[in-house]
Amino acid sequence: MNTPISSMLWVIGGSVIGSFGAVYLKLGAERLQINLRSLAVNWRLAVGIVFYLLSSVLYTIGVKHGELSVLYPLVSVGSIWTLLWSKLLLGEKLTKPKFVAVGMILAGCALLGLGGGKKETTGTPTAAETRHAGRDLSAR
């Protein structure tokens, strides 16, 4: 089975939006105070949560067609975007361990994709399918 380019674009788009969601969650979290009024006016937190949900919807559309072994590692590309935004938008320092760690995590996710990537129509669900089960729901 081939993986259509459109599926890859959905997943990559989802990872970009998800990483922006994380940035806004961070911005919102910094301004977080535990009282109802400040929670209600914390638009950054709200934007973060909406983007986070939106990225799940895009992932769901993406993984409907195509091989999970290809699409699964693409999801973890979100870590790369997040590093980029952390540096550009949040002014965090990018140190060598961070690059090394993200590289290792990407490699690990690629291996997980290879190990459980076959899309089964019957039988036990693969780990990757399990991971997306919740997202299937949110898209309907």
Place this chain on the structure above:
Amino acid sequence: MVLVCTVIGAAAQVLIKKGTVALGENPTMVETALGILTTRDLFAGYALLGISTVLLVLALRQGELSLLYPVLTLTYVWVTVLSMIIFHDSMNVFKVAGISIIIAGVAVLGRASRQ
């Protein structure tokens, strides 16, 4: 805190997966919404998902995003392990290698955060 968050997130996904069986083949949006409220596993799954998001936000109050976000990939590791136990997924060389490398990568981040 992020570690706890990934464990809860993984448990949530496994519960949701388990609960989707109760929804049938092609549930409508209404059936899905009702299912979430009435199916024990689904309800618990989404509740845990909510809790894990709250924990993530609390963790982000202090930690750097570039350190914490990659740690979230640990969720994949727990989901793989949990599906092995609950759904009897098979384990293979790729999965073991993938899990080991991800854990090692997170360990590198852990060390970096203490400096």
